[in-house]
Amino acid sequence: MKILAVDDDEIIRELLSEILNALGYASVVLAESGQEALDILEATTDPFDCLLFDIQMPGMDGISLVSQLRNTVEYARTPILMITAMADRKYVDSAFAAGATDYITKPFDIQELDSRLKLIDALVTERKQQQDRNPVNWSGADNAIMNPADTSQRLHIVDVDGVIDYLSLENYLLQMSRAALFGNCVFSVAVKDAKHIFRGASQYEFQFAMTDVAEAISDCLKPFKFFVAHAGEGDFACVRDTGRSFDQKEFQTAVAQRLREMDLYYCDGRPMVLHAVVSEPVQLDWRSSRSSVNALLKTLQNAESEANALETSPKQNGAFTRRLFG
Amino acid sequence: MNTELSAGLAKVRTRFLIELEKRRAVLNYAYGRLDDDAARAEAIEEICSIAHKIAGTAGTLGFGELGAHAATTEDAIRQHLDGQAVDDATIRAEIIQLIDLAGRSQSNE
Known part of the structure; x- marks a missing residue:
């Protein structure tokens, strides 16, 4: 090295x-x-x-x-x-x-x-x-645009306020003392059906969609001190100050509203509809840095479970999929 | 700790002590200028910079007490410069103790 x-x-x-x-x-x-x-x-x-x-x-x-x-x-x-x-x-x-x-x-x-x-x-x-x-995906070559999305990767998202790499977010929590973490909370956001939505999508579409979700989360966290990181698939891990005032439902509604305003589309012009599910927050008061990272991981699991548990009838699901993929 | 690392650290420790003698002389000189209104700001900056450098290395090289006190001195000066309630007498006492600890660290070797 x-x-x-x-x-x-x-x-x-x-x-x-x-x-x-x-x-x-x-x-x-x-x-x-x-x-x-x-x-x-x-x-x-x-x-x-x-x-x-x-x-x-x-x-x-x-x-x-x-x-x-x-x-x-x-x-x-x-x-x-x-x-x-x-x-x-x-x-x-x-x-x-x-x-x-x-x-x-x-x-x-x-x-x-x-x-x-x-x-x-x-x-x-x-x-x-x-x-x-996979040299093509790393070269930034134009044909990387058409490569199938690797949704398991944690994306490096740029130019969105407060958005950092996932490893950096874990290291940030590990670096902070109990006193510094006091009053902060962690929570996660999961895009519902991300695996389905991005099956067949290109890496370019996945990267841009996740950047848009990150931007929606970042916009809704603007009044606070926060960091957000993409954690693979459609998942985002977040840490925010003034954790006690965090309202899960209110935040979920705000992110949904912001995503609707963004009016997202696939490259071929089809609308892209993304539903974000927000986990319960975990307050970090007096937690050690390691325990804070574990709490973050737990919220990621919870957000995914909540996203998977959302009731979707087969009929609705079919309509949703048709809307996305024609 | 492997032999190569021990030898490397011993070399840097010797260099640190040579440098500490020079830094102690600069601290003494800067302390003397604290009463000179025209030179005070520069003297405080100089002391803060030296305390910062000592705080960054002393602990790793086995001078834990010196490093911890250098960090306290730097912190007190920064608070003083930020307009927080750290008075001049406290700053002076911290600097004197830092100079004293630097001297003791050298003579103990």
């Missing part, structure tokens, strides 16, 4: 270099500023697999660096681990909102750094394998 580590403190750079080498990461490049990192990234012909950024640096800070890189094709999805002394929630929130994959606070524990890097290494290997199996 080729790593670029950026920190303005020479001692940290030396420390990272020694630790990473000892952990078996032989290909490590160091930079002392955001600008130097950008210059290195631009000059390299063999892209980096993993980026380690400090936040507090003179000139360009680590969060601006993440934002800038997420807008490039090469580094839109590259795992970025923030290694920073800034433990305040505002920094954690800003880093994940900008596109950070994970967050570790200084002074870091070497074992913890090792375990986070192993997870990233596994993710990098998995993505490379997927890329080798």
Whole structure:
């Protein structure tokens, strides 16, 4: 795994270099500023697999660096681990909102750094394998538009406020202290019949439909601090502040209304009707970070079960399917 | 911990202590400028930046107490700069203790 580590403190750079080498990461490049990192990234012909950024640096800070890189094709999805002394929630929130994959606070524990890097290494290997199996979908080539949708994948959704990758959402919860999570709730949203709806659809249609659902959820969460992530199929996992005031039914109605307003269509002009089901929220008060992740997973299961349990008579179902697929 | 890692950390620890001596001198000098209205803002920024750097590495290199106090000092300065209720006397006491701990960390080696 080729790593670029950026920190303005020479001692940290030396420390990272020694630790990473000892952990078996032989290909490590160091930079002392955001600008130097950008210059290195631009000059390299063999892209980096993993980026380690400090936040507090003179000139360009680590969060601006993440934002800038997420807008490039090469580094839109590259795992970025923030290694920073800034433990305040505002920094954690800003880093994940900008596109950070994970967050570790200084002074870091070497074992913890090792375990986070192993997870990233596994993710990098998995993505490379997927890329080798299906190079067309990863190349961004035009014919990817017509490839059948792989609905099991957790999608990387861009340009929607508060929407981050699923792995980042789990890492966000893991990073937060009990006190920081107090008052927050987690819940999930599932698109009813997603498997049916997108059977035969293209990857392009699936990606755009899920982006629209993400946008509907994001729009309805606008007054709050929140993160949303696509969790595969038609499922979305969400965390929101002021959790006690969250009203499941009200939110479900608001998302349904927003989806109707969006007036969605398939590529061939047929209308696309999406019904979103919202799970009961789980309050995170005094939960540990691990328990919060488990609560999130539980709400995903609940949202799916509630979506599956919705009564649909065979006649209605047939009409629904005909409307979608002609 | 494997031998390679232990050797690597020992090397960085030595470098940290050399750097700590310089940082301690800068902290002392900056502390002396806190009474100079024209230089105070720059001196506070400098102290905060050094405390931030010490806080980021000391703990990993085995200087837990120094690192924790550097983090407290940085936090107090940031709160002070944000206009929160951290008075000048508290800031000064934190800085003095940081300088003292830095000195003790060097002499204990």
